[in-house]
Amino acid sequence: MATVQVSEAEKVYILHGIRDDLRVDGRGCEDYRHMEVETDVVSNTDGSAKVTLGHTAVLVGIKAEIGKPRPLIPNEGYLEFFVDCSANATPEFEGRGGEELGTELSNILYKVFNNEHSLDLRSLCISPGEHCWVLYVDVLLLQCDGNLYDAISIAIKAALFNTKIPRVHISSDDEGGKEIELSDDPYDCMRVDVENVPCIVTLCKIGHRHVVDATLQEKACSVASLIISVTHKGVITCTRKVGRGSLDPESICEMTEAGRRVGKALHSPLMKLLQQEESLGKKRQKVGFLG
């Protein structure tokens, strides 16, 4: 991840501020920065979303392709994640510098979505054992200002909401094999139910307290973080601890509870925003990248 250098005196200042629940930018320990979400920004994908969280900017594009289902789960489709850390974000990502972070992020995304409740994968099945929809989720990091996991998970949820998968029907052709036909109507598509898609909350331990949505300076003062993915009902699907420092069990419990509370509260404003954006329909003024 991109790092900034912070002096000892600055660290002390940040630490004392967090202890008094007043961060450097005036936020409380559990407040997020200003967030902007926009969907349907990339025209040649089936679903896309761009999320800006403070100065962090993330772009997600989803393409639906027909593929063969996994041998052990023949009646479900699946998702493939790929995270690309673009050199635009920070010079550290130039060449192969961003690969390590990219693989770490994709692995966590696989873990987060690896349960039967997040997405109804059965709806992605076309014919069991032979054809299914594979959703390729591509994440592009445009700008890095801390808190990548949260921004990526919100962008994925928004992009999945925006995804329109064409309807297919199977017919048997002359030789007895199956033929897949896409419907002629470009608007005849099915949507993915994103109600149970989890959102990731990153909690950084700084001193004796934890903060949500840490900036790069605050990250430099913390030695351990907890990544929790929470659904809208408050169910935790995945937890992971990152960082070289250690966390004692009481802090882990405390941070998990806080993460659950904060994560649960992320879903309803997001869904409301996505539905509001959809209801604007063609009247919506697209901002895209030049806004």
Next chain:
Amino acid sequence: MAVDMRLPTVIKAMSLSVSAADRKDMVVPGDVITSDTGFMRGHGTYVDEDKLTASVAGEVQRVDKLICVRPLKTRFNGEVGDVVVGRITEVQQKRWKVETNSRLDSVLLLSSVNLPGGELASRNDLCSAEVQSVFSDGALSLHTRSLKYGKLGQGVLVQLSPSLIKRQKTHFHNLPCGASIILGNNGFVWLYPTPGQQEEEAGGFYTSLEPVSLSDREVISRLRNCLLALAAHKVLLYDTSVLYCYESSLQHQVKDILKPEVMEEIVMLTQQKLLEQEG
């Protein structure tokens, strides 16, 4: 706990009415400045088929026969006498390398540090210094030969573009709202709690790690957000503009200042106040 999520909106360019005489000659790369061949070309220009063209985006400056373009967004080009705030990146035998947002790291020689405890600055520390001279390759040589310079203690650093900082007589201000500010010419602005009477006399490289009071913290956070708001709207930064922005922001909560509509409102009020004061 608050989550502020919304759809993005296009940022409208905000400009109060400017008279024709004040309007500066702005160019973008590729714009033809003049087709007259009698001019000498300075920085930021090149000759393309006998026409003087701009190579950077900025303001055209004409000095007799010399035309140059001063870019709007650039790395810090230091001159002798500039006050800078920098971060020590390297500690070498007899000098420190200081990062000052210029093309090359600046140099702080041990011989230029005349303060008690001055040798104790380590990697990643912040310090304020003055430009003593410029090396032939463009690197700056800094000195801290006065009690007002030295290692910086607790506070907040805001990194902005050097072109937004107005050149003034003094860059150290004790703002009446309860905090102090150092507006480095290199775009690094340092906000810190106003030191008490005894601490002022100690000066130099002594740093206090006592917790800062909550009221001071609020003032500093508010100032930081105001600085970011002014920078986002490209307003020139100096003690008066920062103070006016602080006063205009008092009706809002500190964390709300960075919301786009609040930023716009505050900056508009600040610009109006500044125009009234000058006009």
